[in-house]
Amino acid sequence: MPAPMEAAAREGQVGSTVAVVMVPFAAQSHLAQLLHLSLFLCSRPGFAVHYASTTTHVRQATSRLHPAWSSFAKDISFHELPIPPFRSPHPDPSGTKFPAHLQPLFDAFEHLRAPVGELLRSLSASSRRVVVIHDPLASFAADEAAAFPNAESYVFHCVPALFQISIARPSAALELSRDHGLTLPSLDGIMTEEFMAFAQRQWTPSRIAHAAGMLLNTCRALEGEFLDKIAREPDYCGKKLFAIGPLSPLPFVAGAVAERLVSSHECLNWLDKQPPASVVYVSFGTTTAMSSEEVKELAQGLLLSQQRFLWVLRDADRADIFAAEGNDDGQKMEMAAEWEEKVGERGMVVRGWAPQLDILTHQATGAFLSHCGWNSCAESLCLGVPMVAWPMHSDQPTNAALVVDYHGVAVAVRAGSEAVRSEAIAAAIRRVMVGEESEGVRRRARELGEAVRAAVAGGGASRAELDAFVALITR
Missing domain, CATH: 3.40.50.2000 (Glycogen Phosphorylase B;)
Structure with missing residues (x-):
């Protein structure tokens, strides 16, 4: 991975820089994956990488970043955005396996929309282009990006393609099960009704329509035919799909x-x-x-x-x-x-x-x-x-x-x-x-x-798709 850019060099690029804004969902695995993508992008010239979440979750993401990568993170602009106070109860091991104790956070998280909009407004005025990369569970960011003529949004899926097919197209999942001998589990009970309602409010057809493309934290070596299946789905036809994973920073940063x-x-x-x-x-x-x-x-x-x-x-x-x-x-x-x-x-x-x-x-x-x-x-x-x-x-x-x-x-x-x-x-x-x-x-x-x-190394399929995505947003 190339050496990080110095902050002074960034300041000289205001007006010509592409501002990339990461809007993760407020749970550890989601926070980590977009932080890992940020680490990679901030090494590329012409980018100003911004990572936006609640104060608590910016702190959570950075505090759990491996010490070996802390020097790379200094080139990321972290934005601690306000949301209403939320309860933080202890988990209940005797209840559902889904972390229902996080629901107060999920409900408060939706209030991040207005602060994200204000951030995008500021960056839109000072950047050549604003590229928003958001979790499906933070798709309000796509609505906010649509308000600015020099902004575009991409949805980042941090779950595998097979699960996306299973939850969005159960009939297609059954077909895959028959073809490949998969014993796909029932989706009953894997999430609470309250969380499903939250997810449905976020991932709506209008917000899917806003997306210029999709990034997936997987690769063809893991899910090639499932990626092909997603590309043929009606919601995604015509969208640019980039399988850029796995996005652990290990291949990119640690050598x-x-x-x-x-x-x-x-x-x-x-x-x-x-x-x-x-x-x-x-x-x-x-x-x-x-x-x-x-x-x-x-x-x-x-x-x-x-x-x-x-x-x-x-x-x-x-x-x-x-x-x-x-x-x-x-x-x-x-x-x-x-x-x-x-x-x-x-x-x-x-x-x-x-x-x-x-x-x-x-x-x-x-x-x-x-x-x-x-x-x-x-x-x-x-x-x-x-x-x-x-x-x-x-x-x-x-x-x-x-x-x-x-x-x-x-x-x-x-x-x-x-x-x-x-x-x-x-x-x-x-x-x-x-x-x-x-x-x-x-x-x-x-x-x-x-x-x-091999897929994430130089010349591999995932690295090629990540490079293609970089070329697209710096066009």
Whole structure:
């Protein structure tokens, strides 16, 4: 990645600069993906990159950015925009798996429209062109961009193409299931009714019409035929589609994927002491709150598997992760002394934020037991790490079908919606880590990882589409 531009150079380009404005949705995976795209674009000449969200979520996105990339982020203009106060309750592990505790934030988030409009008005007056790249759940930005003659908007999808087809065109998804042996899950219960109403208010036909094109955080190596299917859908015919992923900054900023990134987290020191490909990394992302019963079954399953493990055990994010009341990352849940004694040095539990890319790139990591959020899937697949799939909500069950059924680089912990027991967890882990089946899963994961890394490298398909997008918006 080229060296970052200096701020002084930017000031000399006012009037000729293309202002690129990122408007992410206020959830960690959405925030991170558009920040990663910002990191790439701010290295290109002629751009002024702006990242606009609430005060809380700008702070969240930047505070969780890997230290290795902080120097690149200084060339991004961050805009902390006001919205009404919102409640930030703790997650409820006994309720729906979908993070319903974030609904007060979602309701307040819609009030970001007016501040975004004011920002675009200011940039429109001082820039040759304003390019708005927005999450589908922040599509009010498309309406605001349409008001200015030198502005255009692009929608950025941070979920895979297969999920977009499943939720927008169920009949097309059924056709894909028949053609490819996919066991696509039911969409019932993957989101709350309140969130679906919010999403429908955002992603309307008029806002789809405003979009000059679509950016997708996937690549042809992962979803080629699904991308072709989307391109033929009536809503998207005639739109410019760019498959530019996976958008982890690793390929663009860090260079060779085999190199350790700069991090001092204690878990990396523990990994250094483990044999190659011997550790199961366990993490359920930022929106999953596990019940005490699930934690108990997972703890016992890890023990029964007889494999080394690194387990990140933390609650789901609150709406404001910096809220003073009860501010903590880890669950208030202690493991039984008997369990800890049996595990001994074979396992490590991290209560708090962990450097996921550092862990996945570490030579000791042999598999990833995951909720199958798309960020986690994309990072694991890019790095050739096989997965154990335990999806919870939203796009995760569909993502699990993609990695288990379609690519064969993962093993599912459960089928359907039955409760997960420790024996099933242990069996799934062992299928990936040891035995004849594991050889095939690991080989396919390595091969897919090579294909994905080739796509994002110079001369690859994803890099070519990203370069084509840059050429389009700087025309």
